[in-house]
Amino acid sequence: MKTNRLFYITIGMLLIFCSCSKENDFLDQKPDQSLVLPSSLSDYETLLNSTTVFNRFVDPAMGSASADEYYLPEGTFNSFSTSSYRNLYTWQKDIYVGESTMDGEWNKPYLQVYYCNIILEGIQTLAIPASEKETFNRIKGSALFFRAWAFYNLVQTFAAPYNKESATTDPGIPIKLSSDINARPPRSTVAETYKQIITDLEIALELLPVINRFKTQPSVIATLGFLSRIHLAMRNYEEAMNYSNKFLVKFSMLSDFNQFASNRTLSLHTTFLDEDVFHTTISTSSPSSRSNARIDPVFYKSYNEKDLRRTLFFRSSGGEILYKGSYDQYGYPYSGIATDEIMLNRAECYARDGKLELAFKDLNSLLIKRWAVGTFVPLSAATRDQALRLILSERKKELLFRGTRWNDLRRLNQEDEFKTTLSRTISGQTYTLPPNDPRYIFLIPLSEVQQTNISQNLR
Incomplete structure (x- = not known):
């Protein structure tokens, strides 16, 4: 029997990315499509603990590569062996041009979904003694969190930004709630996708521990922060404030940047930061990787001396400025949940609600931890508009290369006062990306469209 393409992708990724041999035993490739499945809570927990599936280099990078946080020197641009990277950087309508270089942007999140569905289905078949109920709840809540994380990354990459006027008709992503590899659900709407994400997380809140001793695993606090991020992306600012408050x-806890050494070249610290509550990193196969990306000197100078x-985030090399300020101890692009993001979320929501004193209390509480001791002068603004612009400016400076900028552009372009036209020049030719352009939605990999017959995005 011919094996389904998704099955091959899944097994192939498991063999490539999973270092734990026990996981490979569970999910063994067989011509008849049968699977050897885990059979105990411990087995399912082993699947959840695969950082190569859920945490390391798995979040989509196309948004970061397309955002306005960096530029490429012409030599670097021309040196790419794949045209997909050049097309991505210059916002071409057809990124792939027949290449499969970036199929992982779709496949890695759906591998996470596949894992989660195996876990959610499997644990329901087990007889759980009372002594293991807490473990059962944590495993179930974690699987729901990770599935929601994958769906969110997919909808932010391959669907239109959330707009309450069109979300019920805008094409979303296929919502796969079964581990059946033959099931091929059609694309849901954007509204249905966000509803599923939020439903998964609301259930997870009732099941997860408040704090998890492993920062690569979910918790109540991480879930609250994630819900704050989601509602901000939906421009549902009241709920974003609500979840920020709960978080x-x-x-x-905030990390004090006065405690970090400025001579590090890849990251802020050698271990997890105190304010990091859920740790993931973005795929490193991207034009925006730290070895390629250069920082605009004007943006660099926007940081006060x-x-x-200014010294912890950046370094100079050959007369160019490079980023080095990752929250990941190995220097890879961090995309998880941390206190600084949530404080900025709440500050923005307060400002939008006209509560400027509270907005600046959050912003100044963050920035005093970022400036040299005794040098920070608290910020303020006379009007809501001035406050909002200042907070959004600091948001871009604080959350640099965190995977949030592209999503911010998508939501803020829906507001006239914050619309932004992006521009890049290579070899004398200027490329632009206007606000709300169809190219803010990436093409689904061609192989997926051909295999499943789902509708392609229009760019």
Whole structure:
């Protein structure tokens, strides 16, 4: 019997990315499509603990590669062996031109979904003694969190930004809620996709521990932060504030940048940061990787000389400025949940609601931890518009290369006062990306469209 293409992708990724041999035993490739499945809570927990599936280099990079956080020197641009990277950087309508270089942007999140569905289905078949109920709840809640994480990354990459006026008709992504590799659900709407994401997370909140001793695993605090991020992307600012409040009541720790050494070349620190509550990293196969990306000198100079981010985030090489300020101890692009993002979320929501004193309390509480001791002068603004612009400016400076900028552009372009036209020049030719352009939605990999007959995005 001919094996389904998704099955081959899944097994292939498992063999490539999973270092744990026990996981490979569970998911063994067989011509008749049968699978050897885990049979205990411990087995399912082993699947959840695969950082190569859920945490390391798995979040989509196409948004970061297309955002306005960096530029490429012409020599670097021309040196790419794949035209997909050049097309991505210059916002071409057809990124792939027949190449499969970036299929992982779709396949890696759906591998996470596949894992989660195996876990969610499998644990329901087990007889769980009372002594293991807490473990059962944590495993179920974690699988729901990771599935929601994957769906969110997919909808932010391959569907239109959330707009309440069109979300019920805009094409979303296939919502796969079964481990059946033969099931090929059609694309849902954007509204249906976000509803599923939020439903998974609301259930997870009731099941997860408040804090997880492993930062690569979900918790209540991480889930609250994730819901804050999601509602901000939906421009549902009241709910974004609500979840930011719940997060910060339970966890408000910030890292003091005065404690970090400025001579590091890849990351802020040698271990997880205190304010990091859920740790993931973006795929490193991208034009925006740290070895390729250069920082605009004008943007660099927007950091005050007393702002420690100026030396902790950047280094100079050959007369060019490179980024080095990752929250990941190995220097890979961090995309997880941390306190600084949630404080900025709440500050923005306060400003939008006209609560400027509270907005600047959050912003100044963050920035005092970023400036040299005794040098920071608290910021303020006279009007809502001035406050919002200042907070959004600091948001871009703080969350650099965190995977949030592209999503911010998508949502803010829906507001007249914050619309932004992006521009890049290579070899004397200027490329632009206007606000709300169809190219803010990436093409689904061609092989997926051919195999499943789902509708392709129009760019």
